[in-house]
Amino acid sequence: MARYDFHAITITQITQTAGVSRVSFYRNFSSKEDILIKALRSDIEQHFYRTAQSGQLTNHRELFMAIFAFVEQKGGIVDLLYQNDLSHIFLAFIRECCGAKPESDNHTAYHHSLNMGVCFGALDEWIRRGRQGTAAEMADKVAQALATILAKW
Template identity: 30%
Template sequence: MSTRVNPIAQRSKKWLCDALIELLQEKPYSAITITEMCDKAGLVRKTFYRNFTSKESVLVEIIDLMFQDFFEYISDQNLGPHEMPLAYFTFWEKHNVFLHILIENQLFGLLNDQYVLYLEAMEHIIGTKHEYQSEIEKDYMRTMVAAGLWSILKKWIIRGCTESKEEMAKMTLDFFDIE
């Protein structure tokens, strides 16, 4: 059974996501209200609550959409493990303004929470050179890798992306001992 996507709901979600991003460039997250987001998007609060449960759920949607873009990008490129870190830093560099906003508003942890989910979803692309004893061991490994990638990305963004994407990719390959 296929799930139909309501184009009006999708458009409303996009408008609310765009509104939150615009507002985050003007003021802190804590100062933004749902009413403000709705006004900026040209929608009523009822529409907001049909699509989201909170401001945080809008941020998670934005992050999910970015991860979906990344997933499509690496799928289209047919990248192997050696090319993946460069694709990773190239992708996130394009979103560094948004990442800075997350850091400034102490919301960067949301990105890490989503990493674990997306690493699991991308496993067939990323691959693994290690055989795991159990699903629990595999889950802990994904958690560790997600936290490592999240921390490296955060440090790079805070430092103003002063190291090149290529330097970051090489360091990442070295850190994760990818031969």
């Protein structure tokens, strides 16, 4: 995406560059977008695993801190998504990571959707504004906003 317009990149180019067959590609991915989502998902799982191992995921603020820090760390790919008008891929990634799951009861699903919506909304604006403010500042703001919303829920 740094060299070519995302929409112009073909599955054939991807498979030739990766040295895999189209069959292998479609065995693992459903689309070009799916590659990006799964790559980000793999990276964030490693990031969260390290963060959780350090005992830093005990409340909403720490969860948001981990997400904003991850985006700071992966700024290059996130910027490419936004520069290529692909923020919907970033939203799909956030939804997959922390959105509602089909097996969840309604209360849990709505709670997860609310967390995801607040988180994505803040992340989206933060990214569009050039990531002004630190991850910690943003995590504080989002956690405070969510606490206010949940208190009224």
